[in-house]
Amino acid sequence: MTSTTHITQALLVELLTEELPPKALQALGAAFAQGIRNTLDKQHLLEPDCTIDLFATPRRLALRLGAVRMQAPRQTYTEKLMPAKIGLDSKGELTAALAKKLAGKGLSQLTAADLIHESDGKQDYLYAKGVADGALLADGLQEALDYAIANLPIPKVMHYQLADGITSVKFVRPAHGLIALWGDTVIPVSILGLPAGRETRGHRFMANRPITIKTPHTYEQQLDIEGRVIASFTVRKDSIATQLHAHAKRLGATLGDDPAVAALLDEVTALVEHPTVYVGEFDEQFLAVPQECLILTMRLNQKYFPLFDPDTGKLTHRFLIVSNMQVADPSHIILGNQRVVRPRLADAQFFFNTDRKAPLASRVAALAGIVYHNKLGSQLERVERVRQIARYLAERLGVQTQNADRAALLAKADLGTNMVAEFPELQGIMGAYYAAADGEAQDVVHALSEQYRIRLDAAVNDATLTAALLFIAERAETLIGIWGIGLVPTGERDPYGLRRAALGLISAFEQLQAGGYLPIEPTLRLTLSDLLAFTTGTFGAHPIAADTAASVQHFVYERYRHQLAGDYERNVIDAVLSLEPPLQQVVARIQACADFAQYPEAASLAAANKRIANLLKKADDHIGQINHEQLKEPAERALAQTVIKLKPQAEAQLAQGDFAASLATMAQARGAVDTFFADIMVMADDPAVRANRLALLADLHNVMNQVADISRLAQ
Structure with a gap:
């Protein structure tokens, strides 16, 4: 059997x-x-x-x-029961407490003789061990x-x-x-x-x-056959996708490349058990409405797939319907959906035409009645802060402030429009349309449309500079304001998107540098610390915690650390970011440091640097200036001369943004450093000698660590 x-x-x-x-x-x-x-x-x-x-x-x-x-299959088991003194009575028989526990574990057949005594180091415990029938x-x-x-x-x-x-x-x-x-x-x-x-x-x-x-x-x-149900989510999804693309191709159109298409495909797959795709259309007069409005209402409210012209990317008057019914004559399904979508599109048309009757700038004053945060005031107060920051940025970069200020002024004005009230997802997009209709400058219009992007992913140029300044100003204001009132991200919770804002700031500095607006050197026009300090001062009547700017700066560099982790070695990243250098210099410094780490001198210099750092930490006395006349030993004189020779060259290369050359210059100090530590007792008994040697090492330490904290390269 x-x-x-x-x-x-x-x-x-x-x-x-x-x-x-x-x-x-x-x-x-x-x-x-x-x-x-x-x-x-x-x-x-x-x-x-x-x-x-x-x-x-x-x-x-x-x-x-x-x-x-x-x-x-039958399974061996080990059950820790209870201390022997509790489980057994004076005659060695089971107590009521142990009998109840055994019954609860399905082991009531066991007797005292079946149990095993083992000590846990403090007392004897009773264990039940054996082989039991497997689960049914x-x-x-x-x-x-x-x-x-x-x-x-x-x-x-x-x-x-x-x-x-x-x-x-x-x-x-x-x-x-x-x-x-x-x-x-x-x-x-x-x-x-x-x-x-x-x-x-x-x-x-x-x-x-x-x-x-x-x-x-x-x-x-x-x-499938008896119930007309496709049970597999994946098979159903693939069927819908195949039908969608076939209809789009037949009509000479596309579904577009918006990520929302994939999300909608998942959603409609979860709405139908036997999907069939049909083609609907709407009156072409609605195409005069900004296409984002029509697309959003069709996708969000009706679960339709709008179709686009493959050459221009413009919305067409046709859309695809994913129905849960397969019928010989689908005309009633198509007409019914067309009747449903028309009032939605008509509403969008009405909102758009009504909103355009008032200039966008005329809506700014109404922002005083919209609360941004009860500790940070109204949206109008926020707009004024962002304007100050945008003007500051323009001045630091040496460009006109007018358009940056105008973009910041209009950035939130569309919050009071009918269209944004109906479709909050269109914030910024509608502001750009209304600004364009009002004849605002093209770079201002572009700035409004781009303000809600997650990051900047192309080098900034003259046409996108205003957008970049607004982008930076908004994120700086958000980080300082929200952090400053104590709403710091914790764990996975980040309701105000501060992590996203930090990554956005990083991308903006990178792209300003890529576009030539923030050259790595010789002149640092803008730094993160300066920006955060200025932003803190814009909050006026709304008190911000005193350490906010410093905390936010550390937070931004920590986000940068995570972002860079996939591309560079951790010790190289730590070596650079421990100095919190200007954001636009981070990648160049890391690349230079990664190259330096391959030098034969790197390991020795990193180890020496770490040793120097430990010695300086232990120094009780204030580190003073070097007295070269007190340097008596050949090794310490040689090291001092090496520093004198290499320091101005390394600093000049650093000032020019040539980080690799600066590190290469300091690599020449290896011989003198190795000899110094081989021959010299730094912590000499004579306090004056000890202080002078520490001053020499401090000078060496400072010049060696201008690009990165080299000690962090030590393994």
């Missing part, structure tokens, strides 16, 4: 529900499947090579495991279902009553059926008041009838 531990078959589990939240469907499906799979695996009910197939539709979560045992699939699957349901990432729980009219349960949506099929056998489990069976239901409209699943391997085929 074959042991049940050697019998394996496929297992199918399906939970049939009301329509699940589309944006959460993929996460729910993955969590449901993995929760069951992992729990069964821990109970040794799965073969090592067991495959898993995930299924998720708007009305069901399911999985199929390829090789599942009816019973797990029915028990293991019940535990797995309970775990999976309890740990689903449910966005919002519903309470509903079961058919008995008394019992209530909690789940994301009401559940109506449960399949637990091992081969052709139903496993007797239950969840949410539903006993397991083998019956599911087909498409709500095209095949709303019971379907009896024969085996786990017939699940997809039966649902």
Whole structure:
């Protein structure tokens, strides 16, 4: 007779529900499947090579495991019970407390003689050791279902009553059926008041009838043929994508390259069980409205895929509908969707035309009535701060302040428009359209449209300079203001996007440098520390914590550290960022430092530098100036002469932004440094000699660490 531990078959589990939240469907499906799979695996009910197939539709979560045992193999166990003095009485028999514990662990058959005594170093403990029968699939699957349901990432729980009219349960949506099929056998489990069976239901409209699943391997085929349901999320998504691209190609159009297309594809896949794509269109008069408005309302409200001209990228008057119905004559579906979208587009047209009746600049005063933050004042107060910062930036870069100031003045004016009130996602975009209609300068218009970007990814030029200045000013104001009132990012929480703002600042400095507005040297027109200090002073009546600028600066460099980690060695990054050099110099310094680390002299100089740093930390006395007349030993005189010779050359190269040359110059000091430490006792008994040698090392340390803290290269 074959042991049940050697019998394996496929297992199918399906939970049939009301329509699940589309944006959460993929996460729910993955969590449901993995929760069951992992729990069964821990109970040794799965073969090592067991495959898993995930299924998720708007009305069901399911999985199929390829090789599942009816019973797990026998398992050895070790159970730590309790101290022997508590578990055994004076006669060596089980106490009531131990007997109860054994019963709770399913080990009530054990006697005192079966238990093992072991010391944990303090007292004797009783252990139960042995070999037990493996878990049964029915028990293991019940535990797995309970775990999976309890740990689903449910966005919002519903309470509903079961058919008995008394019992209530909690789940994301009401559940109506449960399949637990091992081969052709139903496993007797239950969840949410539903006993397991083998019956599911087909498409709500095209095949709303019971379907009896024969085996786990017939699940997809039966649902497809009998139920008009494509069970696999991936297969359904691929089908939709294929249909979308085929229709777009036939119409000589494209879906565009906006990342929102991929997100919408995921969402509509979670809305349909049998997708069919149809073509709709709207009146071409609506194309006079900014296309972002039309695109947003079609994607956000109607889940349509707008189509674009492949040559110009402009929106066309056609769109694609992903329907949950496949019918011979889809005209009523198409016309119905066209009727639905028309008032949406008409609303957008009305908002746009109404907003244009008032110049954008006339809306600035109304920002006084919109709170930015109760500790930082209104949006108008914020605008005035950003204006000051934008003008400061322009002055430091030696360019006209007028357009930077104008862009900052108008940046938030569209918050009071009808269009932005309806579609907050269009902030900045609509401001740019209205500014263009008002005849504002082109670089001002561009600045308004670009202000909400995450980062700058192209070298700044004359046409984009105003946008860059507004971009920097807004992020500096946000970082100082929000940080200054104590709303510091913690863990994963960063509700005001300070990490994003810091990375944006970094990118802006990089692109200003790439465009020639922030040359690495000889003149530092703008530094992060200067910018943050100035920004702090713009808050006036709104007190900011005294250490805010310094804290924000450290925060920005820490974000830079994370950003650079994938491209450079950690010790090289640390060597440069420990000095917090001007942002526009960071990459050049790191590249120079990475090259220097390959020099044969690098390891020795780094080790010496680390030793010097430790000696200087231990020095009790103030480090004074070098008295060259007191340098008596040849090694210390040689080192002093080396510093005198190399220091001006290294400093000149640093001033020219030639960091690699500056480091190469200091590499020439290796011989003198090695000889010094071989021959000289720095911490001499004579205080004057000791102080003079420390002063010499301090001078060497300063010039060696101008580009980076070389000691951090020591391994």
